[in-house]
Amino acid sequence: MNEVMSLLKNHRSIRKYSDRPVGREQVEEIVAAAQMASSSSNVQAYSVIAVTEQAGKDKLAELCGNQGYISECPVFLVWCADLSRLKAAAERHLPAGAETYESSVENFIVATVDAALAAQNGAVAAESMGLGIVYIGGIRNRSQEVAELLSLPQLVYPVFGMCVGYPDQEPGLRPRLPLEAVLHWEGYDAERSESGVKAYDETMVKYLRERTGGMKDTPWSVLMAEKLAQPARLHMREFLQRRGFGLK
Amino acid sequence: MNEVMSLLKNHRSIRKYSDRPVGREQVEEIVAAAQMASSSSNVQAYSVIAVTEQAGKDKLAELCGNQGYISECPVFLVWCADLSRLKAAAERHLPAGAETYESSVENFIVATVDAALAAQNGAVAAESMGLGIVYIGGIRNRSQEVAELLSLPQLVYPVFGMCVGYPDQEPGLRPRLPLEAVLHWEGYDAERSESGVKAYDETMVKYLRERTGGMKDTPWSVLMAEKLAQPARLHMREFLQRRGFGLK
Incomplete structure (x- = not known):
């Protein structure tokens, strides 16, 4: 690299x-x-x-x-x-x-x-x-x-x-969405993106648990749902x- | 560097x-x-x-x-x-x-x-x-x-x-606006920005002339005026x- x-x-x-x-x-x-x-x-x-x-x-x-x-x-x-x-x-x-x-x-x-x-x-x-x-x-x-x-x-x-x-x-380093969730080939593939989000939810639960000694473990997509529902x-x-x- | x-x-x-x-x-x-x-x-x-x-x-x-x-x-x-x-x-x-x-x-x-x-x-x-x-x-x-x-x-x-x-x-390399036109200290300084634009107009006229063998020499601010007047x-x-x- x-x-x-x-x-x-x-x-x-x-x-x-x-x-x-x-x-x-x-x-x-x-x-x-x-x-x-x-x-x-x-x-x-x-x-x-x-x-x-x-x-x-x-x-x-x-x-x-x-x-x-x-x-x-x-x-x-x-x-x-x-x-x-x-x-x-x-x-x-x-x-x-x-x-x-x-x-x-x-x-x-x-x-x-x-x-x-x-x-x-x-x-x-x-x-x-x-x-x-x-x-x-x-x-x-x-x-x-x-x-x-x-x-x-x-x-x-x-x-x-x-x-x-x-x-x-x-x-x-904070993990990012898996590549498949953001990178599409030739056209948008919503299913691919969705399965990427599922995998990321698991990654982030593990990451948060490790980082906070088990205090936090909300999946990313739940955090995002809460964020979007909150007028900002x-x-x-x-x-x-x-x-x-x-x-x- | x-x-x-x-x-x-x-x-x-x-x-x-x-x-x-x-x-x-x-x-x-x-x-x-x-x-x-x-x-x-x-x-x-x-x-x-x-x-x-x-x-x-x-x-x-x-x-x-x-x-x-x-x-x-x-x-x-x-x-x-x-x-x-x-x-x-x-x-x-x-x-x-x-x-x-x-x-x-x-x-x-x-x-x-x-x-x-x-x-x-x-x-x-x-x-x-x-x-x-x-x-x-x-x-x-x-x-x-x-x-x-x-x-x-x-x-x-x-x-x-x-x-x-x-x-x-x-x-x-295409010259950019002089630093003083885009970087302000503590608060926005419109005069500083304007004098930067004037200097840049001269830079770009010279740059365009050299690059096009004298075919183009419109100052940057004129190009920008034309651009803004053109609905896009x-x-x-x-x-x-x-x-x-x-x-x-």
Whole structure:
């Protein structure tokens, strides 16, 4: 296995960091690597806010559902989908009457995907430097307050956060769905996927039992059923529309 | 620079492939590496369809706007956001009366981001094996026909395609926006971003002139203005809703 594959295959989310600082140049390196990810028609429709000041991290930790590791990590990155640069360009070059479609679902997908591709490159870059990361979906818990705290303009929304720091823990690898559940050949095979889920339920029961000394053993598909039944972040649609993403 | 960074920094989209075949095991390796990307609460809400048969690739090339390299690449991967596994789990474990929220914008974001993070890991894995890739947003041109061709169930939608093959070209690196345009410290700085765009316009004019022998020299922000003014894929909202993504 080459070095890159072995790095990818060893990913673990890191939620506890040593005191070792992360320099500004390291953040710049991470984002420069992120920028080399593919981007839809070169629109580069994303921005990253690096938060390093304690007050900002503390406030974000609170807004993300009191996740202490956001306060504790040396650098917290907020990855945003960003159509504001494109809108500004449109206003400069095609003013008078030029209809813009910044509010379509399509452009929302473009910007969200651009942010995610860049972020994952950034995650891999960080790990190659010996750093650990964890994605923070909780950045969408109180989106409006996050947008205000970070002075985000219209047409910019925080997709997820990412804690970055030198690891002070070594969690085990978490098993993934068996390949057959996610990889299909020539066309989608729902039965294959379902039998993969059954096998995974057993894997995860065993994994959880071992990891928690028998305290937890809920099968994955039960956890997923509970998750789906639990309404989460139902403010997102209204929030996005207020930010200029019409989702039309 | 470590080996991983140097790989990330050397990414170019590859649209021309040698005859060298790509084996099934290689595809499995790529997807296994993709699976190790982070996933929101471990939902793993994505699936990949590998298309290797000529007829399927030819049809997809047509549906993606007649992009010949989809026919020519040995393997075409269709990365899908997939909430169908979660829905199935919900129906198995929390039937009678359990409300499900599969149709929220939030869950649409979760699945789309999960697919993108996995795909970018897959792209990096492929490149580490000496393969080249190009993302194909054109998979959203005629989404409904793609969904039918690949027998996608409800709550699965193709986010993007990806051609994979051994490169038979060596394109130059395409310059990205200057770091200052995408990386902000502590809060969003629109002025900094704007001055970055101005610098990038000059960079890209020079780059295009050199690359096309003076045939093209439109500044980036003008291209972006034109792009935004051009309505693209306005069927997406209705298509997604028909697939079960209510975007509520």
